[in-house]
Amino acid sequence: xxxxxxxxxxxxxxxxxxxxxxxxxxxxxxxxxxxxxxxxxxxxxxxxxxxxxxxxxxxxxxxxxxxxxxxxxxxxxxxxxxxxxxxxxxxxxxxxxxxxxxxxxxxxxxxxxxxxxxxxxxxxxxxxxxxxxxxxxxxxxxxxxxxxxxxxxxxxxxxxxxxxxxxxxxxxxxxxxxxxxxxxxxxxxxxxxxxxxxxxxxxxxxxxxxxxxxxxxxxxxxxxxxxxxxxxxxxxxxxxxxxxxxxxxxxxxxxxxxxxxxxxxxxxxxxxxxxxxxxxxxxxxxxxxxxxxxxxxxxxxxxxxxxxxxxxxxxxxxxxxxxxxxxxxxxxxxxxxxxxxxxxxxx
Amino acid sequence: xxxxxxxxxxxxxxxxxxxxxxxxxxxxxxxxxxxxxxxxxxxxxxxxxxxxxxxxxxxxxxxxxxxxxxxxxxxxxxxxxxxxxxxxxxxxxxxxxxxxxxxxxxxxxxxxxxxxxxxxxxxxxxxxxxxxxxxxxxxxxxxxxxxxxxxxxxxxxxxxxxxxxxxxxxxxxxxxxxxxxxxxxxxxxxxxxxxxxxxxxxxxxxxxxxxxxxxxxxxxxxxxxxxxxxxxxxxxxxxxxxxxxxxxxxxxxx
Numbered sequence: 001x002x003x004x005x006x007x008x009x010x011x012x013x014x015x016x017x018x019x020x021x022x023x024x025x026x027x028x029x030x031x032x033x034x035x036x037x038x039x040x041x042x043x044x045x046x047x048x049x050x051x052x053x054x055x056x057x058x059x060x061x062x063x064x065x066x067x068x069x070x071x072x073x074x075x076x077x078x079x080x081x082x083x084x085x086x087x088x089x090x091x092x093x094x095x096x097x098x099x100x101x102x103x104x105x106x107x108x109x110x111x112x113x114x115x116x117x118x119x120x121x122x123x124x125x126x127x128x129x130x131x132x133x134x135x136x137x138x139x140x141x142x143x144x145x146x147x148x149x150x151x152x153x154x155x156x157x158x159x160x161x162x163x164x165x166x167x168x169x170x171x172x173x174x175x176x177x178x179x180x181x182x183x184x185x186x187x188x189x190x191x192x193x194x195x196x197x198x199x200x201x202x203x204x205x206x207x208x209x210x211x212x213x214x215x216x217x218x219x220x221x222x223x224x225x226x227x228x229x230x231x232x233x234x235x236x237x238x239x240x241x242x243x244x245x246x247x248x249x250x251x252x253x254x255x256x257x258x259x260x261x262x263x264x265x266x267x268x269x270x271x272x273x274x275x276x277x278x279x280x281x282x283x284x285x286x287x288x289x290x291x292x293x294x295x296x297x298x299x300x301x302x303x304x305x306x307x308x309x310x311x312x313x314x315x316x317x318x319x320x321x322x323x324x325x326x327x328x329x330x331x332x333x334x335x336x337x338x339x340x341x342x343x344x345x346x347x
Numbered sequence: 348x349x350x351x352x353x354x355x356x357x358x359x360x361x362x363x364x365x366x367x368x369x370x371x372x373x374x375x376x377x378x379x380x381x382x383x384x385x386x387x388x389x390x391x392x393x394x395x396x397x398x399x400x401x402x403x404x405x406x407x408x409x410x411x412x413x414x415x416x417x418x419x420x421x422x423x424x425x426x427x428x429x430x431x432x433x434x435x436x437x438x439x440x441x442x443x444x445x446x447x448x449x450x451x452x453x454x455x456x457x458x459x460x461x462x463x464x465x466x467x468x469x470x471x472x473x474x475x476x477x478x479x480x481x482x483x484x485x486x487x488x489x490x491x492x493x494x495x496x497x498x499x500x501x502x503x504x505x506x507x508x509x510x511x512x513x514x515x516x517x518x519x520x521x522x523x524x525x526x527x528x529x530x531x532x533x534x535x536x537x538x539x540x541x542x543x544x545x546x547x548x549x550x551x552x553x554x555x556x557x558x559x560x561x562x563x564x565x566x567x568x569x570x571x572x573x574x575x576x577x578x579x580x581x582x583x584x585x586x587x588x589x590x591x592x593x594x595x596x597x598x599x600x601x
Contacts, residue, residue, distance in 0.1 A: 159450070189458045189471045192447075196455045199444040206404055208430035208459030208517055219463075
């Protein structure tokens with residue numbers, strides 16, 4: 001027993017790979033359940049999970065929480081809709097959409113990364129509202145309140161993506177690729193830089209870092225992945241309207257990331273799973289699901305300030321400590337002090 | 348005098364002032380530190396010592412005057428640009444990255460002046476040469492078995508040592524030490540002294556310190572600041588017997 005626990009505690013690479021494979025297998029089985037509802041649930045989870053993870057890069061790792069991240073999803077989705085409407089090919093429309101996302105981020109980022117803290121939150125909120133306002137009012141381009149239809153999903157070679165199960169697998173593959181890239185980024189020297197900036201920005205300057213440039217790059221990279229989520233979102237719904245990028249949806253993305261735990265990549269993914277489940281599943285059975293969502297959020301903020309992911313890892317550590325401690329040996333000497341206080345709470 | 352001192356200037360301030368509104372924190376300071384020198388800056392609280400460091404490191408811009416680093420004018424340079432020219436500093440109020448581990452702290456420093464800091468897809472743990480460098484530095488500073496501890500778990504003395512180690516990851520040619528001995532226990536003071544003595548002789552040091560034992564031990568030239576102005580400068584022994592310095596520290600007889 002204690003040997004097993006010790007392996008769990010060390011979390012070796014093969015164990016993490018095994019967990020990832022199991023989760024992937026679960027994700028791959030969903031379309032086989034034969035219900036389009038579950039496929040749609042899964043697609044929502046993958047797309048919003050990617051969006052929440054992209055927010056985490058700028059919000060959780062760099063410490064700049066953006067209230068305008070859904071706007072980049074909007075630019076991505078509107079980009080393909082507009083491209084297709086102009087008669088461009090699907091590939092060209094996707095290219096155009098992602099280019100539009102990057103250009104928007106390059107322009108907005110110039111303003112956004114000059115400020116920090118709450119000012120950044122408000123500024124990104126305003127920038128997000130600009131995109132929403134354009135979508136709502138620039139009728140000749142965006143279709144205004146009616147939104148734009150997206151004619152059809154492109155095929156992928158011989159694979160017909162109009163079938164929702166096939167599209168689900170396509171999204172799953174893109175999702176996994178994006179997650180691998182995001183994970184590589186947060187583990188790179190650049191990712192370490194972002195954590196340093198979040199922790200102590202002035203110190204980064206006297207260690208030779210041009211902090212603004214790093215924040216700018218992080219902002220644009222995060223926006224790019226939100227744009228990828230937007231392209232997937234557009235081809236999923238085959239329709240985009242201003243509602244998808246209104247203030248509420250920008251807030252929901254932040255909610256997902258905070259609920260799951262900022263700065264962990266997996267936390268926001270977990271958060272999006274919970275929120276998508278509440279919105280799409282619980283809402284069928286519980287009329288007051290928004291209240292449930294609110295209560296869960298308040299509880300998490302009060303009792304797990306580092307989010308559901310933080311709560312899980314702390315519980316895991318507590319369990320391994322309880323079960324895995326060889327007699328007479330004090331385990332985990334170098335644990336963080338927060339763990340101590342948490343255990344004191346439990347005692 | 349250090350053997351490496353070769354007469355060229357590492358740091359030169361000409362008439363440097365820094366004002367905050369109506370208050371002049373640093374007033375018309377002239378200072379010359381030669382390459383390889385060990386220079387102390389002393390003065391009572393509020394004398395403008397740390398402000399002077401902030402002006403040299405670029406965190407504050409000089410209101411007036413001219414700053415040269417190894418013969419190049421840097422008066423308008425940004426802090427990272429000055430770091431790239433060989434300037435390193437530590438802080439009186441220690442400022443490592445408290446949420447990161449010792450290893451992560453030192454690794455950030457070791458990438459600071461290299462293009463590898465923009466590397467996106469390679470794990471920072473896979474840079475062998477830098478890892479060795481970080482481990483060697485941690486070993487020298489008695490932090491080898493703390494490499495994977497978060498900084499929030501370190502003792503005050505260990506954080507002070509990390510502070511100096513962090514500045515050294517950039518291999519500076521001029522190091523500004525802001526009260527490296529502040530808040531240390533007598534035992535920790537001894538290890539800090541050993542540590543400062545072990546610094547390479549070609550590294551130019553400018554040190555703010557209140558602990559006169561540490562000052563006497565490490566530096567060979569002292570500048571005395573009072574109300575932002577230089578009131579005395581000279582070899583350590585000369586400064587210690589200077590009546591003006593005694594007056595500043597102990598009050599005038601009247």
